[in-house]
Amino acid sequence: MAHFRYKGRTSQGLEQQGVIEGINELAVTEQLIRRGIMPTQIQPSHAAGTTDWSLLFERQVRLEDLVMFSRQMYALTRAGIPILRAMAGLAESTPSQLLKTALAQIGDDLGNGKPLSSAMQAHPKVFNTLFIAIIHVGENTGQLEDAFKQLAEYLELELETRKRIKTAMRYPIFVVMALVMAMVVLNIFVIPTFASLFAKFGAELPWTTRFLLATSHLFVNYWHWMLGGTLGVIVLWRRWVSTPEGRYTWHSWQLRLMIVGPIITRTLLGRFARSFAMMLRAGVPLNTAITLVADAVDNAWMGKRIHDMRSAIESGDSLLRTAMHSQLFPPLVLQMIAVGEETGQIEHLMQEVAEYYEREVDYDLKSLTARIEPVLICIVAGMVLILALGIFTPMWDLMSVVKGK
The missing domain is CATH 1.20.81.30 (Type II secretion system (T2SS), domain F)
Structure with a gap:
């Protein structure tokens, strides 16, 4: 089928435009009228792939949008609103551009006689196999509204679980980020100042001080290599996890993580x-x-x-x-x-x-925060101990030498 770019107005007078697929201009006109849009301009489109550049940056529909869509479809089907009309209305009101485009195309497919589940299968980024299977069963049993209700309840529980996990992990992630920032600031700005002081006396330094000076030298002189290496590791990790073998191995490791x-x-x-x-x-x-x-x-x-x-x-x-x-x-x-x-x-x-x-x-x-807190406290205590031994111990030695003179 060819793609056509159209402009038109809804029954409320709102201007609509986009790209639609059809056999010819007459078929496109019929599709738009069924969706409640009176076309004012229809012309062939050479952009067969992307109708909106924002779709390139929207890789998947948010779970919140799917919950709202399922709830709205349950309410509309229960009220006896035709599916075609319901899809057209939701396509105009949904905030997700990816979901909006999918619903518009699903409405066109429904107008051409396709079942709802078959039309949804063309949009795997929006509707997964579980979603489509429930809709398919609801269509065949005449209980489509119950199918949308089950999906809404299931997705709401999934969304609630994800929110609880994010809330529980917020404190540990914040502490780890603060520790990383503190390490960078200490190694780049603080420790070099003490390094110049220790170098003037030429005294033998303890291992903790030598360790801090070595890490500071690494940060100051090779920070670009460290940054590039970190980015390279992240890219390689993401590529490895995206492979079937890497994804399988990483998911098995997740179940063995401590805490x-x-x-x-x-x-x-x-x-x-x-x-x-x-x-x-x-x-x-x-x-x-x-x-x-x-x-x-x-x-x-x-x-x-x-x-x-x-x-x-x-x-x-x-x-x-x-x-x-x-x-x-x-x-x-x-x-x-x-x-x-x-x-x-x-x-x-x-x-x-x-x-x-x-x-x-x-x-x-x-109770996750209470379990992670001892581990974080031990890490912070170890950092403070190394800093104290590495900076203050040689200073005390130097003060004793000065007093002896």
Whole structure:
């Protein structure tokens, strides 16, 4: 299909412009009228790829925008508003340019007869596979409004968890940044002043002083190499993590980190349980639900083991046996899965597991600062001790020599 650049006005008189895909100008005119836009100008566009340069800088839709979109779609579909009209209205009001463009194109696809889930599949940066699967089930069962409600509740809990993690990490990150700034200032401005003083006396210096002088010399004379090396390490690290092998290894290391590793593990298990419960409650088949949940946990190491669970289930094993062999889940989750298989209520028990882990994570995050504080205090105390021994010890020696003379 060709791309056409258009200008027009809505029923409220607001001016609209953009690029739309269509067979010819007549088809584009019909699409715009269905979206509530009266075209005033339509001409072929040679920019087939990017309609807005801001899209190049907006790599992914914020979770807050998806929560608001799901809530609004739930309210509109529950009120009986047609999907096409709802998409057109939300496309005009959403603050995200990436989401706005996606909704406009989805509206065009709906006007051409595509199902909603199929239209969303063309925008993987906006809607992930879990989102699309829930919408697909809602379409086929006639419960689209319930699908949007489930997605809104799930995304709101995910957003709340992320906010709690950011709040808990704010204090440690601030302290670490302050320590780094203090090290830079001391090595560049403070220690060189004492170095010139010590050099005048020519006395033998203790190892702590020699260590401080060496680090200061490194900062002052090779700061550009250090900056370039740091940037190079960051670039190489990001490239390595972006590879499948690097991402898998890094995600496995995350679960073994001191203090925060158990918190990450509980967060992922809670996400697994809630996603799995939502999938089963929506009517998604078990094998498909496991595949979607493996992507939803956002951890390559755990996702691979969840994918292995699907292969074992397809070979005839039960969910409980595959969960035990995966070595991912503690006895609590395994017991819930066993009871759920016996009673046929896995989704309800997985919901209970998710709520349990969310409470655990909430408690862990509240006490995270108290756990990290001793480590930070030890680091600060070590820095102060080295500075005190490295600067004041030779000064005391020099004062004693002066007094002796």
